Amino acid sequence: MDWQALILTLKLAAATTTILLAVAVPLGALLALGRGRWLAVLEAVTALPLVLPPTVLGFFLLVLLGPKTAFGRAIVSVLGHPLAFSFAGLVVGSVIYSLPFAVQPISAGFAAVNPALVDAARLLGAGPARIVGTVLVPLARRSLVIAAVLSFLHTVGEFGVVLMLGGDIPGATRTLSIVLYDQVESFDYATAARTAAVLLAMSVAALAAIYASGAARSARAGSTLND
Amino acid sequence: MRRISTARVLLLASILAWIPGAAQTGAQEPVRVAAAADLGPVLPGILVQFQLATGIHVDAVYQSSAALTGLIENGAPFDLFLSADLDYPKKLIKDGQAEETEPQIYARGTLVLWTRKDSGLAPSLDLLRNPTLKRLAIANPDRAPYGRAAVAALRSMKLYDALAPRLVRAENIAQAAQFADTGNADAGLISLTSARTPRMSGSGHYVEIPHGLYPPIEQGAVVLKRSRQSDRAHRLLGYLLSRQGQAQLELGGLTPVQ
Numbered sequence: 001m002d003w004q005a006l007i008l009t010l011k012l013a014a015a016t017t018t019i020l021l022a023v024a025v026p027l028g029a030l031l032a033l034g035r036g037r038w039l040a041v042l043e044a045v046t047a048l049p050l051v052l053p054p055t056v057l058g059f060f061l062l063v064l065l066g067p068k069t070a071f072g073r074a075i076v077s078v079l080g081h082p083l084a085f086s087f088a089g090l091v092v093g094s095v096i097y098s099l100p101f102a103v104q105p106i107s108a109g110f111a112a113v114n115p116a117l118v119d120a121a122r123l124l125g126a127g128p129a130r131i132v133g134t135v136l137v138p139l140a141r142r143s144l145v146i147a148a149v150l151s152f153l154h155t156v157g158e159f160g161v162v163l164m165l166g167g168d169i170p171g172a173t174r175t176l177s178i179v180l181y182d183q184v185e186s187f188d189y190a191t192a193a194r195t196a197a198v199l200l201a202m203s204v205a206a207l208a209a210i211y212a213s214g215a216a217r218s219a220r221a222g223s224t225l226n227d
Numbered sequence: 228m229r230r231i232s233t234a235r236v237l238l239l240a241s242i243l244a245w246i247p248g249a250a251q252t253g254a255q256e257p258v259r260v261a262a263a264a265d266l267g268p269v270l271p272g273i274l275v276q277f278q279l280a281t282g283i284h285v286d287a288v289y290q291s292s293a294a295l296t297g298l299i300e301n302g303a304p305f306d307l308f309l310s311a312d313l314d315y316p317k318k319l320i321k322d323g324q325a326e327e328t329e330p331q332i333y334a335r336g337t338l339v340l341w342t343r344k345d346s347g348l349a350p351s352l353d354l355l356r357n358p359t360l361k362r363l364a365i366a367n368p369d370r371a372p373y374g375r376a377a378v379a380a381l382r383s384m385k386l387y388d389a390l391a392p393r394l395v396r397a398e399n400i401a402q403a404a405q406f407a408d409t410g411n412a413d414a415g416l417i418s419l420t421s422a423r424t425p426r427m428s429g430s431g432h433y434v435e436i437p438h439g440l441y442p443p444i445e446q447g448a449v450v451l452k453r454s455r456q457s458d459r460a461h462r463l464l465g466y467l468l469s470r471q472g473q474a475q476l477e478l479g480g481l482t483p484v485q
Binding site for chain 1: 291293294296297300318361362364367369370394395396397398402405406409410411412
């Protein structure tokens with residue numbers, strides 16, 4: 001078991017999930033509360049990472065973040081090196097790759113909140129930020145939990161983007177999925193099976209803990225209140 | 228609503244009409260080749276020549292030799308395996324997957340140091356000692372033959388320990404070239420076959436790593452036992468070993484063996 005890779009993977013998934021929640025809550029609120037045809041376009045764009053093969057998405061990011069584009073050159077001038085082959089680069093790739101897994105549940109959860117409650121808050125003078133903070137987020141807590149779990153797991157299992165963008169550097173970009181792939185490709189099937197077993201056991205344990213926890217249950221209660 | 232469903236039916240119908248047509252093209256099945264990634268820039272042209280000369284259609288898949296060996300071991304329907312080394316074909320022979328008892332060496336590979344022209348770094352062995360070299364792309368040495376050669380060459384130059392933290396490992400040799408070509412790595416130890424492609428020779432330049440610095444990259448082929456058209460697979464292998472085939476391999480950046 002490559003513990004360094006496991007810790008790196010958990011760090012990557014935690015960073016990605018944190019950023020995704022910060023991005024997906026305002027985005028989901030915009031999709032749920034907003035009006036206008038362009039919102040459909042925005043919603044479609046947030047779903048796009050599902051369409052592209054991950055290695056192709058990784059390749060596009062490799063080019064975009066590299067010194068051949070103005071955007072990439074700006075990053076190089078700030079950081080002194082390209083984002084590719086670094087932990088920060090993987091975070092950027094993972095946020096884009098897992099975006100739909102955070103936005104879809106949250107915007108669906110916000111949309112399911114009884115509109116009368118939103119209207120009541122609005123009539124009482126609450127601005128959009130207050131509506132999101134005091135009405136939507138508490139009532140759609142469960143979809144936030146689901147979004148966080150999905151984003152985290154999707155990042156743990158992420159492979160194609162990491163393969164294209166990572167460069168397989170121990171401690172920086174060698175995630176568990178890359179280690180697993182290396183073990184399979186080296187015909188080390190026994191070690192690969194052990195690594196996969198540890199990963200699966202940990203995931204089941206963590207998921208069961210989350211679903212059984214008070215947070216998820218009270219979130220369920222919250223959504224029934226909403227009916 | 229009705230208009231949408233009509234459009235859908237038409238789309239579905241056109242797809243269904245197309246599928247059997249695709250399956251029927253050519254009375255004979257194509258010869259399926261599992262080819263090492265370094266052959267990607269070279270083999271397609273050779274296969275066109277082969278088809279013109281013999282009428283035999285060939286489908287080739289390009290991946291790392293290790294990935295292809297894994298596919299073959301698990302029943303992938305290939306007729307001919309063109310590896311970038313001898314170890315993987317030997318493994319297939321040992322596991323009873325190949326017709327031959329020894330892999331047929333069809334070419335030798337050459338390792339080059341490649342940099343982008345706009346990077347300001349001239350490709351030379353001195354560059355490997357230069358601290359401005361921040362990222363050097365190589366293929367994964369655990370399984371890609373060119374990656375093994377790259378590590379061996381760095382060790383012969385006693386540079387491996389100094390460069391190890393600056394190495395980025397690509398899944399196969401074609402991806403190592405991609406890392407360097409997109410400018411994300413400052414330089415790459417890649418195959419001469421990649422460096423000779425119009426794209427890479429336009430955007431960059433290279434220096435050959437002296438052959439004495441790494442064990443020869445002997446590329447071996449085996450015809451697979453599972454093949455139902457091994458005579459045609461042997462004809463393709465024979466063509467690769469012919470004067471014409473060897474000349475084309477040489478043009479693409481491989482050293483002929485005949």
